[in-house]
Amino acid sequence: MEKKDRNLYRLDELSDYKIASDYSDVRGWKIVDADNRTIGKIDNLWVNKDMQRVVYLDVSVDKSLIEDSRKELHDVIANDNGREFIYKEGESHIIVPIGSVSINKDTKIVMAHNIGYNTFRNTSRYDQLHNFDRNYERRVLKSYYPADEYDAGFNSDDDTFYNRREFDNR
Template sequence: MADKKKNLYYLNELSDWKVDSDDPDVRGWKVKDKDNRVVGKVDNLLVSKSKEKVVYLDVEVDTSIIEANHKPYGKSASADVHEFVNKDGENHLIIPIGHARLNEDEKYVYTDKIDHQTFAETKRKERGIDVDRDYEVVVLESYNRNDGNRNYNEQTTRTADRDLENRSQTTGTSERERRQVDPATESDLDTGRSERTRIANEGEIGNNRASEGRYPDDDSLYEGEDFDRSNYRRRS
């Protein structure tokens, strides 16, 4: 990768940079998942020079992550298939600073969101390799997939209900009123459920096709919640 296009630097590449005086140097600290299970240790820190801050922890994974032998999470826009594999020698992961918490008393880093299986199902990299935006997005999508799916499903259900309500109002009778007036109209309700499913499925197809645009291409990415440091220094 040409230097002018490089977004992120390892801290040890920057001779005039050092860890913020308010932060402990966590290199060498163990990293634990949300269930207090060790997933590795911090090997390095990744810095955005444009934002002048650490944005990722570079973690050398524990052997338990490698031995789990899960295929990395990553789906094409058109099919539920894996696109990635972890190769021999790829034993590092990155964790966004917004997902990291510090236990300064016992000197370890932990996350209260990501479990061992999710770490094991995330695409790894080789030690010291340049981190590009494509890899960042793959990792962020892996860590955020459960929250994203839950929020998305809630949104599509609300949208489907609203569309059904709007369509019913054109005839002067809402689905809720039909249920109250004639509880026996089960076929109408079944039709409503089918319609809700269809609308939600249409939305899911659209969401999959647009998944590549969920994260910005520029350094405004590091202004998002994945990189919010407000809980990083929170004492356990």
């Protein structure tokens, strides 16, 4: 995101922000898919500063998921089917909307109940050295929830974009 219209920040960028006492700090915790397959580790939290709340988990993707993606891409190219995505070096992070997961404080595992391994494998990744933009957020949401009907807020560039169940962390 460009600085002039940036609304999301990594929690570790905001020295005056901390996690509320009634929420768990899930950074470093494992995230699994609906079938309990490892997706990666929570590296950071993306905070909407204007709304003062976490909207995304920043997931460092597990090496096995990246290798599965590369193997599939190799097979697709070998079969000359083509593919819309080719990951660049360093693109090893994905975002997961906070309302798409449940948090188990006892096991310190975050579970994405309705998102499967193949969806995570095929979801567009980004390089954590660069911030992402709203178009990336839209692509990710469409990847996770392809059948959902999106309201006018889906195309919004303001905070109404986050007024949907995928961002509800209650």
